[in-house]
Amino acid sequence: MVRKAAFLVTYFVTFFTKSLYSAFYLVSDLAFASLHLQIAISKPMDTILPVLLFVVIAAAVSVGLIILPRLVAPRRSGAVKEMPYESGMDPIHDTRRRFDVRFHLVAVTFLVFDVELLFLYPWAVASRSPAGIDAAVADGMLSSRGLAFAGGLIFILLVVVGFAYDWRKGVFRWR
Amino acid sequence: MMTTSLETFLLLSPEITLFLAALIAYLAAAFSGLRAGWLVAVTGLGIAILVSGNQPDSGEAISSGPITIDGFSFYIRLLTYTTGLVLALIQSGDYWKSAVQDDSSQHKRRGTGEEAGTFLILLAGLSLVGLANDLVLLFISLELVSIPTYILLALKRTDAAGQEASLKYFFLSLVASALFLYSLACLYGLGGSTSLLAIGNQIQSLGSIAPPTIEGSIVVGTITASMAAVLLPVMLGTALAGVAFRMAAVPMHFYAPDVYEGTSTSNAAVLSTLPKIAGIVMLARIIALAIPPLGSGQTVGPVAEILLLQTWHLIAIVAAVTMTVGNCMALLQNNLRRLLACSSIAHAGYLLVGLAAVTAAATSEQGPLGGESITANALTLDGLASTLFYLATYVLATVGLFGGLIYLGHRWPEWSTSSNKRPRLEEIETVDDLNGLSTTNPVAAFCLATFLLSLAGIPPLPGFWGKLSLVTSSLSIGSGDAAFGDRRAWFIGLSIVLVLNAAIAAAYYLRLITAMYFKSTDKGVQADGGLSSGLAMVVCLIVLLSISIRPRGLFTSALRAGNTLSGNIATETMPPQTTQISVGDAMIASEIQKGNR
Numbered sequence: 001m002v003r004k005a006a007f008l009v010t011y012f013v014t015f016f017t018k019s020l021y022s023a024f025y026l027v028s029d030l031a032f033a034s035l036h037l038q039i040a041i042s043k044p045m046d047t048i049l050p051v052l053l054f055v056v057i058a059a060a061v062s063v064g065l066i067i068l069p070r071l072v073a074p075r076r077s078g079a080v081k082e083m084p085y086e087s088g089m090d091p092i093h094d095t096r097r098r099f100d101v102r103f104h105l106v107a108v109t110f111l112v113f114d115v116e117l118l119f120l121y122p123w124a125v126a127s128r129s130p131a132g133i134d135a136a137v138a139d140g141m142l143s144s145r146g147l148a149f150a151g152g153l154i155f156i157l158l159v160v161v162g163f164a165y166d167w168r169k170g171v172f173r174w175r
Numbered sequence: 176m177m178t179t180s181l182e183t184f185l186l187l188s189p190e191i192t193l194f195l196a197a198l199i200a201y202l203a204a205a206f207s208g209l210r211a212g213w214l215v216a217v218t219g220l221g222i223a224i225l226v227s228g229n230q231p232d233s234g235e236a237i238s239s240g241p242i243t244i245d246g247f248s249f250y251i252r253l254l255t256y257t258t259g260l261v262l263a264l265i266q267s268g269d270y271w272k273s274a275v276q277d278d279s280s281q282h283k284r285r286g287t288g289e290e291a292g293t294f295l296i297l298l299a300g301l302s303l304v305g306l307a308n309d310l311v312l313l314f315i316s317l318e319l320v321s322i323p324t325y326i327l328l329a330l331k332r333t334d335a336a337g338q339e340a341s342l343k344y345f346f347l348s349l350v351a352s353a354l355f356l357y358s359l360a361c362l363y364g365l366g367g368s369t370s371l372l373a374i375g376n377q378i379q380s381l382g383s384i385a386p387p388t389i390e391g392s393i394v395v396g397t398i399t400a401s402m403a404a405v406l407l408p409v410m411l412g413t414a415l416a417g418v419a420f421r422m423a424a425v426p427m428h429f430y431a432p433d434v435y436e437g438t439s440t441s442n443a444a445v446l447s448t449l450p451k452i453a454g455i456v457m458l459a460r461i462i463a464l465a466i467p468p469l470g471s472g473q474t475v476g477p478v479a480e481i482l483l484l485q486t487w488h489l490i491a492i493v494a495a496v497t498m499t500v501g502n503c504m505a506l507l508q509n510n511l512r513r514l515l516a517c518s519s520i521a522h523a524g525y526l527l528v529g530l531a532a533v534t535a536a537a538t539s540e541q542g543p544l545g546g547e548s549i550t551a552n553a554l555t556l557d558g559l560a561s562t563l564f565y566l567a568t569y570v571l572a573t574v575g576l577f578g579g580l581i582y583l584g585h586r587w588p589e590w591s592t593s594s595n596k597r598p599r600l601e602e603i604e605t606v607d608d609l610n611g612l613s614t615t616n617p618v619a620a621f622c623l624a625t626f627l628l629s630l631a632g633i634p635p636l637p638g639f640w641g642k643l644s645l646v647t648s649s650l651s652i653g654s655g656d657a658a659f660g661d662r663r664a665w666f667i668g669l670s671i672v673l674v675l676n677a678a679i680a681a682a683y684y685l686r687l688i689t690a691m692y693f694k695s696t697d698k699g700v701q702a703d704g705g706l707s708s709g710l711a712m713v714v715c716l717i718v719l720l721s722i723s724i725r726p727r728g729l730f731t732s733a734l735r736a737g738n739t740l741s742g743n744i745a746t747e748t749m750p751p752q753t754t755q756i757s758v759g760d761a762m763i764a765s766e767i768q769k770g771n772r
Contacts, residue, residue, distance in 0.1 A: 143180030161198055168205040 105171050112166065116159045123152045179240030186239055187306075189223040189252065193299040196222075197292035204288020212291030213267030219295055220260045227252055236739065241309035241370075250563060250736035251305030251456055258448055258570050259298040264711035265578045266294065266441040290330055294445075297323035301449055304456050310359045310369040313460070317355070320453050321348050324446070331439045340437025344446075347420060347430050355417025355457070361410035362464075365403055375464040378403070381478035403478045411485055414461050415493070421454035422523040423516075425497040432504070435516035440584065440603075441708075443512050444577030447519040448570045451526070455566055458530055459559060462486060466537045487534035490527050491669050498524030498676040505683050509605050511580065514683060515573070518630065521680060522569050525645060528673055529562030532649040533737075535662055558648045560730075560737030565641035567729060568629065568722065572638060575715025576626040579619055582709040583612075606687060611696035619709070620691045622716045629719055631684040632677045637722040637729075642677060644730075646670045 084091045126132030126148075133148045142148060166172065184191065196219025200212045227249070231237070236245035267287070300319025307313040325348070328341035365381075366374030381403050420427040435443040465479040465486070501521030508514040536558060583603045603609065612620040629638035652666040722729055 140178050143178050147180065158198075161202065165201055165205045 102174060109166055109171055112159060112162055116156070119155060120152070123148070123155075183240040183242060186237060186242060186244055187303075189227040189256070190299040190302055190306075192223045192226060193219055193295045193302075195219070197295040197299075200288045200292035200295065204292075212288035213263055215288075216263045216291040216295050217260065217267075220256055220263060220298070224253070224256045224260070227256065231739075238308060241312040242303075242306040243308040244306060246735040246739035247459070247737070248305040250732060251452060252302045254567055254570065255298055255302045255305070255449070255452060258452075258574060259294070261574050261578070261711045261715060262441075262445055262448070263291070263294065264707045264714075265444055265574065265581055266290065267705070267707050290327065293323040293326045293330070297327070297445075297449065301453055304453050307460075308371050310363060310371065310374075313371075313457075314356060314359055317453060317457070318352065320450065321352060324348070324450070327445060328434075328438055328442055331442050332437075336437040337439070340434045343430055343437075344434045347427070351417045351420030351427060354413045354420075358410045358412075358414035358417065358461075361406045361413070365406055365410075371460065371464065378407075378464050378482065379466075379479045400478050404481070407478065407482050408485060411461075411482065411489065414457070415489060418454045418458045419493065419523075421450040421457065422526065423451070423520045424454075424493055424523040424527060425500055425520075426493070428497065428500065428520045428523075431516040431520055432508070432513040435512040435519075436510055440512065440577055440581050443515065444574055444581075447515065447573050447577070451519070451523060452566065452570070454523075455526060455530070455562060458490075458527075459562075462530065462534050462537075483534055483537055487531045488665075490531040490534060491665060494524045494527035494531055495669060495672045496524075497521070497527065498672060499679075502676050502679040502683075506679065508683075509607075511603060511606060511608070514606070514687075515576070518680065518683070519573065521676065522573075522630070524676070525642065525673060526562050526565060526569070528645050528649055528669055529558040529560075529565065531669065532558030532645075532652055532666065533562075534558075535652050535666065557651075557734075557737055560734040561641065561644035561648045563736050564729060564733040565638075565645055567733070568637035568641045568719075571715055571719055571722075572626040572629040575712050575719065576623060576630070578708045578711040578715060579623045579626070582705065582712055583616065583619055606690055609687060609690045610694040612691040614695075619712070622712050624688050624691060625716055625719060627684040627687055629723075631681045633681075635723045637719060637726060640723070640726045640730075642673070646673060649673075 126136075127145075133142065133145055136142045136148075137145060196215055199219075200215040203215065204212055231244065231246055231249060236243050238244075297320055300316045300323070303316035304313065304320065307316055325341065325345045328337070328344055331337070332340075362374050363369060366377045368374060368377075381400050416427060419425065420430075423431040431446075435446065438446070462483075465482045498521050501517050501519075501524060505514050505517030505521065508517055580603050609623075612623070625636065629636035632638045632642040649666045649670050652662060
C-alpha cells in the first residue's frame with residue numbers, strides 16, 4: 001500500500017510535469033505561428049520565407065522517411081517479423097495482464113533527473129550569456145542576479161526533496 | 176513596474192507557507208513515519224491565513240512581477256484558505272479516531288502525509304490562480320490545481336469504481352486544460368505579451384484610432400480588428416469550455432455524477448468546491464480583459480464591445496441550460512453523491528448568472544460594472560460581487576453537508592482493501608440511508624437540514640441572500656442596443672429561469688429533509704466517521720447562521736472584491752504608458768483613484 005501510494009504520487013507528479021512542458025511547447029508554437037501570421041499579413045514575402053521553408057523541410061523529412069525504407073530496406077518476412085512488436089510483448093493477450101510495477105518506477109525516477117536537467121540547461125546558459133539574466137536585470141524584469149540564482153537553487157532543492165522521498169520510500173531497491 | 180523582486184516572494188508568503196508545509200508533510204511521512212499529515216496541513220493553513228494580512232481597498236492593487244494582489248485576489252485567497260481548513264478537517268475525519276484508538280499498523284490508513292501534502296499544494300495553486308496577472312502563471316497555477324486533484328482521486332479510493340472515477344476525471348480534465356491553453360495562445364497572439372494588462376489594453380483599444388504602445392510588450396506587425404474578430408470568438412469558446420469543465424457547467428458537466436459517485440465522499444467535497452472557485456476566477460479574469468478601467472474615461476473599442484456582447488450572450492445561455500439540466504437530473508437521483516453532483520451542476524448555473532450580468536453591464540453607456548458606486552445598501556450588489564457572495568455561501572453549505580455525511584459514515588469504507596475483519600457498519604450511500612436521522616442523531620440532522628435549506632434558498636439563510644443578489648443584479652441591467660435583441664428581456668428571462676429552478680431544487684432538497692425528519696427506520700445510523708468532520712460540520716453551521724443573521728460583512732467584502740477586478744486595471748493603465756488618454760481625462764482618473772483609496 002505504501003509502495004502503491006508512493007508510486008502513484010511520483011508517477012503522477014513526474015508524468016504531469018512532463019505533459020506540462022509539452023503543453024508549453026504547444027503554447028509557444030501557436031504563439032509563434034500567430035506572430036508570424038501577423039508578420040505575413042503586414043510585411044512582404046521575405047519574413048515569412050523561413051516559416052515556409054520550415055514547413056516544406058518538415059514535410060519533406062517525414063514523407064522521405066516513409067518512402068526511403070520502402071525503396072532501400074531489405075524485405076524478409078516471417079511469423080515473428082510480422083508481429084507489431086518484434087522483440088516486445090505479445091500483442092494478443094488478456095488486457096488485464098499484470099506487469100511489474102518496477103518498470104514504471106524506473107521510468108519515473110528517470111524523469112526526475114530528466115526534468116531537472118531540462119530546466120537547468122537554460123538557467124545555466126542564461127547566467128553567462130549577455131542576452132540572458134543580465135539583460136533581464138537591465139530591462140527591469142528581475143531586480144537582481146541573485147534572485148535568478150536563488151530561484152535555480154530552490155528548484156534544485158525541490159528536486160532533491162522528491163529524490164529523497166523516492167529513496168526513502170524504497171523506489172531504488174530492486175526487490 | 177513588472178519587476179520580479181524579493182517583494183514578489185514576500186507577497187506570496189501565504190502560498191510559500193503552504194508549499195513548505197506540504198514538503199514537511201511529505202518528508203515527515205517518508206522519513207519518520209509521521210502519520211499526522213493532516214495536523215501539519217491544519218497548522219500550515221492557520222499560519223497562511225495569519226500572514227495573508229488585511230483585504231486591500233477597492234482601488235488598491237499591489238503588482239509585483241507576474242502577480243497582483245487586489246481585493247478580488249484577496250477574497251479568493253481567503254475563501255480558499257478557510258474552505259481548505261474546513262476541508263482538511265473533513266478529510267482527516269476518518270483518520271484521527273483510528274490513530275488514537277488502535278496502535279496496530281494495519282488499522283491505520285496509510286498515506287495521510289501524502290494526501291495532506293497534495294491537498295496543501297492544491298490550495299496554494301488555487302490561491303495563485305486568483306493572484307495571477309500573467310498568462311503563464313495563470314496556466315501553471317491551474318495545473319497546480321488539476322494535478323493534485325488527480326492524485327487525491329487516485330489515492331483515496333483504490334477499487335474499480337474509484338479507478339474509473341479518477342481516470343474519467345483525469346482525461347476530461349486534460350482535454351479541458353488543452354482547450355483553455357488554446358484560448359491563452361489566442362490571447363497571446365492578440366496581445367503580443369503574456370501580461371494580462373498588456374493584452375487587456377490591446378483588446379480594449381483595437382479598432383480605436385490610436386493604438387497604444389505598451390512598454391515591455393512585443394508588438395510585431397499590426398493586429399487588425401478583422402484578425403481579432405476571427406481570434407476572439409475562438410478564444411471565448413475554448414476558454415468557456417475550460418471554465419465549464421472546472422465549474423461542471425453544461426457542455427462539460429456529464430462527468431460530475433459518475434466521478435462523485437465513484438470517488439470517496441471527502442473527494443467529492445473537494446471536487447464540488449475548489450475547482451468551482453478556479454472556474455469563476457478564470458472567467459472573471461477573461462471578462463475583465465475587455466472591460467475598460469473604471470472611471471478612466473476610456474471608451475471600449477468596437478472589438479472589445481463585440482467580445483463583451485458575445486460573452487454575455489454565451490454565458491447567459493450556458494447559465495440557463497446548466498441550471499435546468501442540473502436540477503432536472505437531480506430530481507431523478509437516489510444515490511446521495513450523485514444527487515449532490517447534480518446539485519453542484521445547478522449551482523454552477525446560478526454562479527454564471529452574476530458573471531453574465533457584470534459583462535452585460537459593462538457594455539452599457541453608464542460605464543463598467545453598471546457604474547454603481549460602492550454603497551452600504553446590500554441590495555444594489557453588482558454581478559461579480561453577487562457571484563462571489565453566492566460562491567462563498569454555496570461553498571460553506573456544501574462543505575458542511577459533505578462533512579456531515581462523512582461524520583455519519585464510518586472509518587472502514589466499503590472499498591477498503593485491507594484483509595482484516597471489518598466492522599459491519601452502514602455507509603451513508605443513498606437517500607434512504609438518511610431515514611429517521613432526526614431520532615438517531617438529532618444534531619447532525621439539524622445541521623444537514625440547515626445546509627440543505629441554505630442551498631435551496633430559504634429566506635433567513637445565506638443561500639437566499641445570494642440568490643436574491645443574483646436576481647437583483649440581473650434585473651438591474653437596463654435596456655440597451657444589443658445586437659441580438661433587447662437586453663432587458665434577456666435578463667428578465669434569465670431571472671425567471673433562476674427563480675423557477677430554485678423551486679425545482681427545493682423539491683429534492685426537501686426530499687432529503689423529509690427522509691431525515693418524517694421517515695422512520697429500524698437500523699441506527701452510525702456516527703463513526705471521525706470527530707473532526709463532525710467538528711467541521713458544526714463550524715460550518717455556526718458560520719452559516721452568523722452570516723444569515725448579519726450578511727453585511729460578507730456583502731461588503733464581496734462588493735469590494737467585485738469592484739476591484741476592473742478597478743485593478745484602472746490603477747494599472749493610468750500611468751504614462753498609455754498615451755492616448757488626454758491630460759484632462761488622466762487628471763479625472765487620478766482623482767477617482769485617490770477617492771477610492
